[in-house]
Amino acid sequence: MKTAQRILITALDIFNQQGENNVSSVEIAMELDISPGNLYYHFKGKEVIVAALFDLYQEQLRAILDAPSKQSDTSLNIEDFFYYLYLIIEKNHLFRFLYRNPTDLTDKYPSVAKGFIKLMAAQERCVTELLAKFVTQSTITASAAQCNQMVEIIGLVFSQAGNYYALKGNDINDDEYLYKSLSAILFALLPYINIEPGELHHLQEAIVNRGFSHDE
Amino acid sequence: MKTAQRILITALDIFNQQGENNVSSVEIAMELDISPGNLYYHFKGKEVIVAALFDLYQEQLRAILDAPSKQSDTSLNIEDFFYYLYLIIEKNHLFRFLYRNPTDLTDKYPSVAKGFIKLMAAQERCVTELLAKFVTQSTITASAAQCNQMVEIIGLVFSQAGNYYALKGNDINDDEYLYKSLSAILFALLPYINIEPGELHHLQEAIVNRGFSHDE
Numbered sequence: 001m002k003t004a005q006r007i008l009i010t011a012l013d014i015f016n017q018q019g020e021n022n023v024s025s026v027e028i029a030m031e032l033d034i035s036p037g038n039l040y041y042h043f044k045g046k047e048v049i050v051a052a053l054f055d056l057y058q059e060q061l062r063a064i065l066d067a068p069s070k071q072s073d074t075s076l077n078i079e080d081f082f083y084y085l086y087l088i089i090e091k092n093h094l095f096r097f098l099y100r101n102p103t104d105l106t107d108k109y110p111s112v113a114k115g116f117i118k119l120m121a122a123q124e125r126c127v128t129e130l131l132a133k134f135v136t137q138s139t140i141t142a143s144a145a146q147c148n149q150m151v152e153i154i155g156l157v158f159s160q161a162g163n164y165y166a167l168k169g170n171d172i173n174d175d176e177y178l179y180k181s182l183s184a185i186l187f188a189l190l191p192y193i194n195i196e197p198g199e200l201h202h203l204q205e206a207i208v209n210r211g212f213s214h215d216e
Numbered sequence: 217m218k219t220a221q222r223i224l225i226t227a228l229d230i231f232n233q234q235g236e237n238n239v240s241s242v243e244i245a246m247e248l249d250i251s252p253g254n255l256y257y258h259f260k261g262k263e264v265i266v267a268a269l270f271d272l273y274q275e276q277l278r279a280i281l282d283a284p285s286k287q288s289d290t291s292l293n294i295e296d297f298f299y300y301l302y303l304i305i306e307k308n309h310l311f312r313f314l315y316r317n318p319t320d321l322t323d324k325y326p327s328v329a330k331g332f333i334k335l336m337a338a339q340e341r342c343v344t345e346l347l348a349k350f351v352t353q354s355t356i357t358a359s360a361a362q363c364n365q366m367v368e369i370i371g372l373v374f375s376q377a378g379n380y381y382a383l384k385g386n387d388i389n390d391d392e393y394l395y396k397s398l399s400a401i402l403f404a405l406l407p408y409i410n411i412e413p414g415e416l417h418h419l420q421e422a423i424v425n426r427g428f429s430h431d432e
Contacts, residue, residue: 019320022323103379104238104316106382120385146403149400153369156372156377156380159380160376160380163319163376164372164376166319167315167336167375168332168336187362188369
């Protein structure tokens with residue numbers, strides 16, 4: 001693996017564990033067993049590393065967000081939708097240092113702040129469009145105002161569930177985090193979803209076992 | 217007002233605006249137009265100010281949490297419940313610097329971390345008990361698992377809605393914040409609440425206008 005890549009992967013890992021604010025570029029170099037000068041040759045300071053990680057996150061999240069619109073427009077099913085939500089939650093969790101301390105991070109890095117506003121808007125737009133399709137095909141029965149509330153709750157879970165569990169002192173692992181996040185979203189949406197008991201059971205099983213049919 | 221009180225009020229205000237991490241005790245003294253020595257006479261360092269603010273928050277929140285159990289046990293109504301949620305959201309918002317950067321804050325102040333775990337548990341217990349009473353009197357129809365999910369969503373909104381709106385770049389004022397938080401909770405609970413259309417309309421009006429009947 002190239003040094004630049006190794007630096008990013010290591011920085012992401014340490015930022016996630018300790019918070020971006022508590023880690024210096026010298027510490028990243030030490031963790032990699034390279035000299036601060038070598039690190040500086042690749043990234044001119046921590047700001048550049050944070051910006052590069054945000055770009056990487058942005059690129060990977062946008063690839064997920066764009067996927068449904070590229071699919072052929074046959075009828076959507078709810079399990080596909082939850083698999084899609086699962087991919088987003090998983091991606092946000094992979095780059096969770098970005099959500100750990102959002103106010104300070106965006107104050108410190110204006111370019112990240114701007115990028116975040118666009119990315120959050122893109123994410124909301126994608127979820128809104130998918131919900132609208134479900135309404136059209138009667139998979140979901142809800143008014144536009146109700147769909148907006150679903151989008152808000154999904155966005156809240158996407159971005160803040162990790163902080164909430166941390167504050168409660170819950171030392172949950174990645175799997176539990178994904179499960180709890182998806183379960184909260186399913187709970188909020190379920191009264192509006194027209195789903196057969198058998199289908200619902202299958203979806204719940206898929207959430208519990210993180211075993212979506214797409215994983216095959 | 218006594219100097220110690222003035223220090224706490226000013227510190228709370230600056231912490232809320234700029235984040236606890238970005239403010240030194242010297243800056244708090246400057247804002248108050250007192251010498252750092254005078255501030256130090258009252259509070260031996262920023263840690264002591266943060267601990268005192270957390271104690272104040274804890275005391276005030278516990279007073280709200282304890283209120284329903286002290287009331288006579290006549291039937292609860294949903295509007296009272298939402299007024300209760302409103303008081304909690306308002307209190308959390310008043311001390312919002314505590315929620316701004318929870319991971320770093322609790323890493324830095326172990327006593328706050330411990331206090332938070334207990335306080336969040338107390339908050340969840342109170343909401344759980346109220347929901348259970350509603351189920352008993354058939355105001356809410358939900359299983360224990362569904363009530364647990366409601367408690368999770370309420371807790372998530374209580375603690376993290378502010379960070380979420382900030383990340384979206386929404387520059388919302390305190391009133392909008394309270395309104396959006398209560399609306400999200402109402403949305404999640406509504407399918408389980410047995411409520412007359414007239415009563416629902418009244419509750420929605422109360423949320424929009426922040427005009428609960430208790431305000432009289």
